[in-house]
Amino acid sequence: MSPNNDQLLSVFDAVLNQRGDEEQIDRLDSLLAEDPEVVQAFVLYSQQEVDLRHTLKTVCDHSNARLALASPLVACGMQRRERVSNSVRYIAKLLTCAAALLLSVWLIRYVASPLDPPHVNTHETISENVSTVQSPQKPPAPVAVLTAENNTVWQGPKLFLGQSLREGDAVTLVKGEARISMGFGAEIAAKGPCALRLVSRDHVQLEFGEVAVHVAEWAHGFKVETPAMDVVDLGTTFVVSASPDDTAKTSVIKGQVRVSPRTKIDGSPRSVLVSEGEALSVGTTGHRLSIQPSAEDRRAYVDFGIEQPYRPIGLHNSGYGFDIGDEDPYWRVIKGPKGVIAGSQYAIVCVPDVRYMANDPESSQWVSMTSWREALPNSTYTFQTTFDLAGFDVATVQLFGRMLADNGIKEVRVNGKPIILESWVDNTPGQHFSEPQFRSVNVSDGLIEGRNTIEIDVWNAVMQPREKFANTPNPMALRVEWEGFGRPKLSTEKNTVKDRKEAQ
16 A cells, blocks of 8 residues: 655655665655655655755855855765665655755854754645745735815825825824825714824724724725724724824714723623714723713714725635635636647636745635646736726726736736736745745726726746756746725715715
């Protein structure tokens, strides 16, 4: 009976790194002679080690002086065990240097920088490649726009009307009034002094001060966090205030919110529903529910007008929600080298190469053509996706993309017209396609009401000298995440009301 994947990987590692005993070597020799699947698995595992050798060689070329300190280790590693069988002798010889260099570079990095431990790559399994799990550090996306201000004084750099605000941005209004429109569909009216941090498109932190919030019907679940409590919208217009003494209060003008105090009070519920006309105060001694003046008495304070809140645009991140091997109906490969791509085909969610950031079905995944590991070198492959802006005021639309591509992106077109973009081609020996190489793309021109098309030209280069590694896989893939929002167009009836107000 054939060994399982873990057993095979253990034997591969032991033999290739000169730790295998006679029994392991004989067993591998037998499997290679009898089982074609083991041969294929051994070749894939060995190719990773070849790539590792190139990566480490690049590092060592730039660190000759430091590497010299570890030369005894390298010399020791170069002494190959003569008992390796003929079936594995060639590959073992090729990879001895990689194993020795790995140990040397690890030792150098650890000794030189003990507080900066070395990065370790996981290997692919026999059944599929498994990338190292990483915490993505992606370029922050726009999540809001400053849409109104009155006699404002800002702490730090001045904000301007129409300025985009991104994830993680902190804004402090010293005095005056300002309107921040969240792309998720929440309108925030702030009065100075007030300090806000935009955590994400549906979450803000109120450090101190007071804000009024109106949440569109499509944006239920918007969250305002304070040091004393969290307020989650359930279809509302409400006011939240936070004081330096860690007390907070919310008043509901319309609808309902769920309030969760941060301090656990014995016998109190974990959260409280607060409805229209009610208010909830939270402090160090607990929370108190009280009836406040009617919504009409405060309507002037929270008059958000008739302008529609922003609304997210239905764009599709590559591979979102699909399984490995699935076709992504929202992405196509429409062009490639002559004879490779015959017409348009759905992009396939692919197994991440060992150099890639791991797939995340809840965010985005790598997509490519079916034979994605056999892409032709020095060639362009064009990916296409579409989205609909019907009902949106195109002038208000903001579209932001985060992209990874093996090996890079030459051009991005919107409805056939190239956008302003500094193209990039990453092609260095042993390079990794992970979070540091997420690139951001802003799309503001060329959009039309209705169906829009985006095309992305991916450049596939050569990872190793082809004359030396003719049989080495040459993968090509793309990964894209979108953030987009805009204001819905006003209906004819609402435009008429607006015209009447302006005439008065």
